[in-house]
Amino acid sequence: MRAAFLVLLAACSSEPDTTAASGSATTGGGSAVVSSSAAPVASAAPRVTEEQTKQVLGFFDDVGDRTVAAIKKVSESKPKSRLAYAEAFALSTPAAFAAHIDVFEKRGLSPDVFEAAMADREIVEKATANLQKKIEPAMKEVTALDLPAVDVDDCTVFARRMVELAAEGPKSSGLVAALSPKFVECVPILPKHITECLPQPPKPVTLADYDECVAKAGKKPKAKP
Numbered sequence: 001m002r003a004a005f006l007v008l009l010a011a012c013s014s015e016p017d018t019t020a021a022s023g024s025a026t027t028g029g030g031s032a033v034v035s036s037s038a039a040p041v042a043s044a045a046p047r048v049t050e051e052q053t054k055q056v057l058g059f060f061d062d063v064g065d066r067t068v069a070a071i072k073k074v075s076e077s078k079p080k081s082r083l084a085y086a087e088a089f090a091l092s093t094p095a096a097f098a099a100h101i102d103v104f105e106k107r108g109l110s111p112d113v114f115e116a117a118m119a120d121r122e123i124v125e126k127a128t129a130n131l132q133k134k135i136e137p138a139m140k141e142v143t144a145l146d147l148p149a150v151d152v153d154d155c156t157v158f159a160r161r162m163v164e165l166a167a168e169g170p171k172s173s174g175l176v177a178a179l180s181p182k183f184v185e186c187v188p189i190l191p192k193h194i195t196e197c198l199p200q201p202p203k204p205v206t207l208a209d210y211d212e213c214v215a216k217a218g219k220k221p222k223a224k225p
Helices: 002-010 050-076 082-090 094-106 111-118 121-144 152-167 169-189 207-218
Strands: none
Touching: 050 082, 050 094, 050 111, 050 121, 082 121, 082 152, 082 169, 094 169, 111 121, 152 169, 152 207
């Protein structure tokens, strides 16, 4: 499974711009998940059968459906900033591969088959086109909302989610790394009782510990001016 992740990572040219979500919603105009120009070419790669190709493409279709559903769910919650969409957008990137292991297994895929498929330029190009066709309409809807980049309430929710993901360990380490730049934008506007409860590397913090800390810190009397 790790090998399949590495191949998917190698086939990806860029990750989505979760603050702008404009155009193709990717930084530098690149593909959200896979890019034909970046796809590895293996001359001796095992041949992928028609049925296996169907399942690989189906995997990306399912990831696209999951991404769109997540984006729509965020929209229904009436977010105050584009930050609220960060994790939903990240679902279509290699960073979130671990979140789609259930889809990988549902499709009956193995690391060897997936690696061989990602070495096939034609499959990669088709997967890219299908995925972008699915997610771009939802991302354009987000762009049309004309939301600010961050909001203190969204950042507060995002801070808790980052702690939750970090507590999951290696399973979510890629997603944490992908979302960290967006979280950095929140730090200047987060309330003090939130920032002082954030985990300090290398000390891990469980979500329960974080919630307890925030509850206590939030009740502290404010210092007199």
